[in-house]
Amino acid sequence: MIAKEPLAAGGRLPDLALPAAPDGRSVPLRARGRSAPVVVQTHGAGCAECRAWLEGLAGVEDAVREWDGRAVVVVPEGLDAADRLQAASRLPYPVLADPERRLAERLGTEDAVVLVADQWGELFLVANAGTAHRLPDPSEVVEWLRFLAVRCPECEGEAL
Numbered sequence: 309m310i311a312k313e314p315l316a317a318g319g320r321l322p323d324l325a326l327p328a329a330p331d332g333r334s335v336p337l338r339a340r341g342r343s344a345p346v347v348v349q350t351h352g353a354g355c356a357e358c359r360a361w362l363e364g365l366a367g368v369e370d371a372v373r374e375w376d377g378r379a380v381v382v383v384p385e386g387l388d389a390a391d392r393l394q395a396a397s398r399l400p401y402p403v404l405a406d407p408e409r410r411l412a413e414r415l416g417t418e419d420a421v422v423l424v425a426d427q428w429g430e431l432f433l434v435a436n437a438g439t440a441h442r443l444p445d446p447s448e449v450v451e452w453l454r455f456l457a458v459r460c461p462e463c464e465g466e467a468l
Contacts, residue, residue, distance in 0.1 A: 314416025
C-alpha cells in the first residue's frame with residue numbers, strides 16, 4: 309500500500325473529504341479560507357500514545373486558533389471508532405474516519421503522522437512517528453502555524 313511518491317514537505321496536502329464523527333458529515337482536509345490545516349493521522353482510536361499526543365494538541369488549541377490553524381484527526385477505521393475517540397478524549401477538533409485508508413495511501417505509511425500545510429495546501433511539516441512513536445511536540449506545531457501566519461510568500465527569496 310505504499311504510495312508512488314509519499315507526501316513530503318513542499319508537496320500538496322491531498323484534496324480529500326472524509327466523514328466526521330458522530331454524524332458522518334463530510335469534512336475536507338483542506339478547508340476554504342485562511343486557515344492552515346493541521347492533519348493528524350493516528351494509528352487508530354485505541355492507540356494510547358496517539359491519544360496522549362492529541363490531548364497535548366488539545367491543550368494548545370487556543371494558540372492553534374490564534375495563528376489561524378485548523379486541526380483535524382484521521383483514524384484509519386470506521387465512523388464508530390472515530391466517534392469513540394471523539395467521545396473518550398473530548399477533542400476540540402473533528403475526528404474523521406478513513407476505513408479505506410486513503411490518506412495513509414497518499415502518505416505511504418500507516419504510522420501516525422502530523423501534517424502542517426499553509427492555506428493553499430503546501431506542506432511545510434510532514435512528521436512520521438515511526439516505530440518509536442515520536443511526534444513533534446504540540447508547541448512545535450504552533451510554531452509552524454505562527455511561521456505560516458506571518459510569512460509573506462510574495463517576498464520569499466528577496467534580499468532586504
